[in-house]
Amino acid sequence: MAERALGKGPGRVLIAVYGIFALSASARAAVQIATKFSEAPLAYLLSAFAAVVYIVATVALARGGTTSRRVALVSCSIELAGVVAVGLLTVFDTAAFPDDTVWTDFGRGYGYVPLVLPVVGLLWLRYAGRRKAVAS
Amino acid sequence: MPVNGTLSAIVIVLSLLAGVWALVAAVRDRAPDRLQLIGLALVEVALVVLLVAAAIAVAGGDRPASSVTFLGYVVTVLCLPPLGALLARLEPTRWGSVIVLVVCLTVPVLVLRLHQTWQVVTSG
Numbered sequence: 092m093a094e095r096a097l098g099k100g101p102g103r104v105l106i107a108v109y110g111i112f113a114l115s116a117s118a119r120a121a122v123q124i125a126t127k128f129s130e131a132p133l134a135y136l137l138s139a140f141a142a143v144v145y146i147v148a149t150v151a152l153a154r155g156g157t158t159s160r161r162v163a164l165v166s167c168s169i170e171l172a173g174v175v176a177v178g179l180l181t182v183f184d185t186a187a188f189p190d191d192t193v194w195t196d197f198g199r200g201y202g203y204v205p206l207v208l209p210v211v212g213l214l215w216l217r218y219a220g221r222r223k224a225v226a227s
Numbered sequence: 228m229p230v231n232g233t234l235s236a237i238v239i240v241l242s243l244l245a246g247v248w249a250l251v252a253a254v255r256d257r258a259p260d261r262l263q264l265i266g267l268a269l270v271e272v273a274l275v276v277l278l279v280a281a282a283i284a285v286a287g288g289d290r291p292a293s294s295v296t297f298l299g300y301v302v303t304v305l306c307l308p309p310l311g312a313l314l315a316r317l318e319p320t321r322w323g324s325v326i327v328l329v330v331c332l333t334v335p336v337l338v339l340r341l342h343q344t345w346q347v348v349t350s351g
Binding site for chain 2: 099100101103104106107108110111114115118119121122125126
């Protein structure tokens with residue numbers, strides 16, 4: 092039971108939200124790359140990268156277990172670093188990102204959820220990890 | 228307007244109603260009940276009707292500003308209610324109801340975006 096705690100209860104809500112973001116980030120990246128890749132290759136590759144990170148995080152959270160926990164930890168950290176880095180870049184250097192990505196302006200186009208999500212994810216990993224340590 | 232405003236409004240209202248019901252269930256510490264799943268099913272049906280209407284409009288010569296973008300939103304939004312129902316069934320606790328709530332709040336946002344991708348064309 093302890094190993095699966097990661098993907099249960101509130102963890103399952105987290106999986107749902109990550110799943111929605113994996114889906115919409117993938118769709119957005121696919122559309123951008125299919126229709127106007129040459130306009131802003133960097134921004135669109137970044138969109139694709141963000142989509143991959145969301146997919147990896149979703150799968151890792153859903154699977155649970157020691158390895159997945161580690162993978163989830165890494166992907167949530169990359170996400171947090173990504174949203175902060177891209178957020179700062181888009182605020183200070185608008186020219187670098189002519190078109191929106193999920194992480195543009197700290198995820199403003201997505202109700203700042205991209206900024207909050209990795210923090211919640213990391214907190215949940217910490218909480219679920221601690222509960223596992225107590226149980227075993 | 229090619230994508231019927233009334234149809235979009237119906238989807239949004241249905242989704243928000245289901246969302247309110249899910250919120251009530253979550254606050255009362257209840258697992259997703261049959262009504263929530265029916266709500267999700269109704270939202271999905273309404274979405275399909277909306278998209279059939281859009282397809283008819285496309286066949287009639289109207290086009291969204293970017294067909295690919297429109298299609299991207301269509302695929303995403305159609306996946307949401309089934310995804311929510313599946314996860315809600317897997318999680319028979321209050322958190323299952325929270326999942327339904329999250330989905331029911333996301334659908335209206337996507338429908339509004341869907342609507343915008345089309346309105347670009349009608350307004351110019």
